[in-house]
Amino acid sequence: MKKIVAAVLALTLAFSAFAGAKKDSGSKAVRIGVIQLVEHPALDASYKGFVDGLAAAGYVDGQNIKIDYQNAQGEQANCVTIANKLINDNDDLIFAIATPAAMAVANLTKTIPILVSAVTDPESAKLVKSNAMPGTNVSGTSDLTPCAAQIELLKKLVPEAKTVGMLYCSSEQNSIFQINLAKAACDKIGLKYIDATVSNSNEIQQVTQSLVGKVDAIYAPTDNMIAAGMATVAMVANQAKIPTICGESGMVQSGGFATYGINYYELGKQTAKMAVEIIANGKKPAEMPIQYLEKCDLEINQETAAKIGITVPAGL
Numbered sequence: 001m002k003k004i005v006a007a008v009l010a011l012t013l014a015f016s017a018f019a020g021a022k023k024d025s026g027s028k029a030v031r032i033g034v035i036q037l038v039e040h041p042a043l044d045a046s047y048k049g050f051v052d053g054l055a056a057a058g059y060v061d062g063q064n065i066k067i068d069y070q071n072a073q074g075e076q077a078n079c080v081t082i083a084n085k086l087i088n089d090n091d092d093l094i095f096a097i098a099t100p101a102a103m104a105v106a107n108l109t110k111t112i113p114i115l116v117s118a119v120t121d122p123e124s125a126k127l128v129k130s131n132a133m134p135g136t137n138v139s140g141t142s143d144l145t146p147c148a149a150q151i152e153l154l155k156k157l158v159p160e161a162k163t164v165g166m167l168y169c170s171s172e173q174n175s176i177f178q179i180n181l182a183k184a185a186c187d188k189i190g191l192k193y194i195d196a197t198v199s200n201s202n203e204i205q206q207v208t209q210s211l212v213g214k215v216d217a218i219y220a221p222t223d224n225m226i227a228a229g230m231a232t233v234a235m236v237a238n239q240a241k242i243p244t245i246c247g248e249s250g251m252v253q254s255g256g257f258a259t260y261g262i263n264y265y266e267l268g269k270q271t272a273k274m275a276v277e278i279i280a281n282g283k284k285p286a287e288m289p290i291q292y293l294e295k296c297d298l299e300i301n302q303e304t305a306a307k308i309g310i311t312v313p314a315g316l
Helices: 002-026 041-056 076-088 099-106 147-157 173-189 201-209 224-228 230-239 249-253 264-281 302-308
Strands: 030-036 065-071 093-097 114-119 138-142 163-169 192-198 217-220 244-246 258-261 297-300
Touching (some): 030 041, 030 099, 041 224, 041 249, 076 099, 138 264, 147 173, 147 244, 163 224, 173 192, 192 201, 217 230, 230 244, 230 302, 249 258
Parallel strands (some): 093 114, 163 192, 163 217
């Protein structure tokens, strides 16, 4: 009798262990790989918004999701290395912040769902077939800023401006797209412009200095290289009393003069909502249109205004 009881008990324990193992496997944490191009306020805010947005929806890192955050430190070669790692780790979802990071991972997998953020035009970057209907394993949020409105802001703040220096990285597709929009806006209101391009961060100071005496203002879009080196741009421009209109608020906080742009933290939160749709509801990026933020914020650096000798109009 004792042997029978012992056998039944053993079977019960074995069954319980098996059931527990099945339950554990069913609640396995979702793996989310993150690849960010470089550290600067806008991209950092996008990542924070993404993490906070997931947490607000009940997906907390270290509990029911596991986030593997990787930063490429502005190097394209690092983007490829990180992309390979995340794909080899067989992550359930990859969040790519900035166009070069998104392109690196999208080029290496056509099956793992990818959400992008801080990518101005995914369609022209060939990440999707169209922004309205991606048709690939990629979707996400665009950081397209109101370039025309930013040029209008420049004219309001610097009404005497006749020539604008367009400061950007020549290899960033995002920047070229925005610069073309800004140039079209300049053409409409009769502003002249000259290109001031950099190919690496070491050129930022020299290129900015080359604009002194040639331009009445500088326009810098949401360019990752310029954003990361904005303190250098501000050092030169502010000393020369050249106002810099920027693509986003982080650049203004780093010494730029003003912007009318999107909130990258909110952009990250919006991307997190898309991630929840994929994780919880099985949605496919191919069928998820690229999303945009509708609200923009005006930000003016009053300390910079004082340095360059500009009085901000009361209406702004």
